[in-house]
Amino acid sequence: MSWPAQKVLAALADKSPLAPAALGRASGVTGKSLENALYRLRKHAFVAIERGCYRITEPGRAFLETGKRFTSGPRGPQPGRRLHRGTLRERAWRAMRIKVKFSSAEIVSLAAKGAESNPDSNVGKYLRALERAGYLMALARREAGTAPTSNGFRRYVLVRNSGPQAPRWLPNHAAVYDPNTEQMHAFSAPEAAR
Amino acid sequence: MRKLFVKTSNYTRFMRAVDRAESRGSPEAAILLVTGQAGEGKTATLEHWSVEVGAVHLRAKADWTLAYFKRDLCAAMRIDPRGHADVVFNRVMNRLGTDRTPVVIDEARFCLRDHASVLQKARECCDLAEVLLVLGGIPGLENGIARHDEISSRVASWVEFSPSTVADVRLIANELSEVPLADDLVTQIHQASDGRIRLVRNAIAVAETMGKRGRLKVVTAADVAGQDLVYDWQARRKQSVRASLSKPVGLGLVK
Numbered sequence: 001m002s003w004p005a006q007k008v009l010a011a012l013a014d015k016s017p018l019a020p021a022a023l024g025r026a027s028g029v030t031g032k033s034l035e036n037a038l039y040r041l042r043k044h045a046f047v048a049i050e051r052g053c054y055r056i057t058e059p060g061r062a063f064l065e066t067g068k069r070f071t072s073g074p075r076g077p078q079p080g081r082r083l084h085r086g087t088l089r090e091r092a093w094r095a096m097r098i099k100v101k102f103s104s105a106e107i108v109s110l111a112a113k114g115a116e117s118n119p120d121s122n123v124g125k126y127l128r129a130l131e132r133a134g135y136l137m138a139l140a141r142r143e144a145g146t147a148p149t150s151n152g153f154r155r156y157v158l159v160r161n162s163g164p165q166a167p168r169w170l171p172n173h174a175a176v177y178d179p180n181t182e183q184m185h186a187f188s189a190p191e192a193a194r
Numbered sequence: 195m196r197k198l199f200v201k202t203s204n205y206t207r208f209m210r211a212v213d214r215a216e217s218r219g220s221p222e223a224a225i226l227l228v229t230g231q232a233g234e235g236k237t238a239t240l241e242h243w244s245v246e247v248g249a250v251h252l253r254a255k256a257d258w259t260l261a262y263f264k265r266d267l268c269a270a271m272r273i274d275p276r277g278h279a280d281v282v283f284n285r286v287m288n289r290l291g292t293d294r295t296p297v298v299i300d301e302a303r304f305c306l307r308d309h310a311s312v313l314q315k316a317r318e319c320c321d322l323a324e325v326l327l328v329l330g331g332i333p334g335l336e337n338g339i340a341r342h343d344e345i346s347s348r349v350a351s352w353v354e355f356s357p358s359t360v361a362d363v364r365l366i367a368n369e370l371s372e373v374p375l376a377d378d379l380v381t382q383i384h385q386a387s388d389g390r391i392r393l394v395r396n397a398i399a400v401a402e403t404m405g406k407r408g409r410l411k412v413v414t415a416a417d418v419a420g421q422d423l424v425y426d427w428q429a430r431r432k433q434s435v436r437a438s439l440s441k442p443v444g445l446g447l448v449k
Contacts, residue, residue: 091246094245094248094251097251105197106197108197109197109199110199110238110245111245112197147195147403162272164270180272
C-alpha cells in the first residue's frame with residue numbers, strides 16, 4: 001500500500017483516537033506527508049480531530065470497508081475524447097499555412113515522419129474535409145503525377161488561414177471545428193451528402 | 195515516387211547548427227543563419243523544420259516594410275495587429291515568450307532594406323523572448339548582415355548549404371524511388387544535376403517511370419540512355435544519360 005492517506009486511515013481504524021506523533025509511528029507516514037494526508041482525510045470527513053487527537057469517523061470506516069483506495073485520482077470517467085498532440089494532421093495544417101498554395105503530395109512530404117501507416121490517405125481525407133468546409137479551394141490545374149498512369153495531384157490554395165491550431169474534422173457532424181475561432185464550419189449541403 | 199522529406203547531409207549540418215544555437219552561452223545570441231544556392235534544399239529544410247517544431251514561418255517579400263512585416267507576423271501568430279506598434283510588438287513578444295516558438299524568415303535578404311529595420315525588429319522580439327531566429331537566404335546574405343553589428347554579433351551559428359554529394363543522391367534515390375536505381379545511374383544523375391536536389395528529384399522521377407514502364411527490378415544508366423533526366427535552362431541543354439560509364443563505381447548496394 002503506497003498511498004499515505006490510506007495508511008493513515010487504516011492506522012486510525014485499528015486504534016483511535018491518536019495524537020499526531022503516535023499516528024505517525026503507527027502508520028509509518030510522517031512530516032509533511034502526514035500533514036497532507038490528514039488534511040485530505042478531514043476534507044472528506046473520514047477523520048475528525050478532538051482535543052488534538054485524531055479519530056476515524058463513521059464515513060471513514062465505511063469507506064475502508066468498501067475496499068476502495070484513497071488516491072488522488074482519477075475522479076471519474078474521462079468526460080470526452082482525448083485530444084492527441086503532434087499528429088500528422090496538426091503538422092499538415094502547419095505545412096499548409098507555410099505553403100499557402102500546395103499539392104497533397106507536398107503536404108505529405110513536409111508533414112509525414114515516415115512512421116505513419118498511410119499518410120497519403122490521412123492527409124487526403126483531411127484536405128477534402130477542409131475544402132468542403134471552405135478552408136481550401138481546389139485549383140483547376142493538377143500537379144503532374146509520378147506514376148505513369150497517374151491523374152496527378154490536386155492542388156489547393158488556403159483561403160481561410162484561421163490560426164496556428166489545426167481545425168478538427170468531425171466526420172459524424174459533417175463539419176470542421178476550428179479551435180482558433182471556436183466555431184463549427186459545416187460542409188455545404190450538396191458536399192455533405194457526398 | 196514516395197513523398198518524403200529526405201534527411202541529407204545538409205539537413206544533418208542544419209540540425210547540428212540548431213543544437214549549437216540552442217545550447218548557446220549568451221541567451222541574446224539567438225540568430226541562426228542559413229545560406230545556400232537555389233535548389234539546394236534550403237527552403238525545404240526550413241519548412242520541414244518549421245512544421246516539425248511548430249515555428250512561426252515567414253517568407254520575406256520584396257516590398258516588406260516594418261508595417262507589412264508586422265501584419266504578416268501577426269497573421270502567422272493570430273495576434274490582433276491593431277493598435278500602436280509598441281503594443282502590437284509587446285503582444286508578439288509575450289506570445290513568443292509563452293509558446294517558446296522559434297521564428298523562421300526565409301528569403302531574408304528582403305529584410306535588409308531601410309537599414310535592416312525589419313530584421314532589427316525581428317531580432318528585438320526574439321532577443322527579449324529568448325527564442326531562436328532563423329534567417330534563410332542565398333549566399334551574400336551573410337555580408338548584408340555583417341554590415342549591422344548589433345545583428346551580426348548575435349549570430350550563434352551559420353550553415354552554408356552545399357551541393358548534394360553522391361551519397362546524398364544515393365540516399366534520396368533509396369528513399370524516394372519505388373524502383374531501385376543502380377549505382378551507375380545515381381552517379382550520372384549526380385553529375386548531370388550538379389548536386390541540386392530539385393533537379394535530382396526530377397531525374398529520379400523520370401528514372402522511376404522508366405523502371406515501372408519496363409517492369410525493371412533495378413534501373414541502370416543503360417535503361418534510361420537517351421532520356422532527358424535533367425533540364426538546365428542556363429546551360430541551354432538537356433542532360434541525357436550516357437549508355438555506360440567507363441568504369442563502375444561502388445556506392446554500396448541499392449535498397
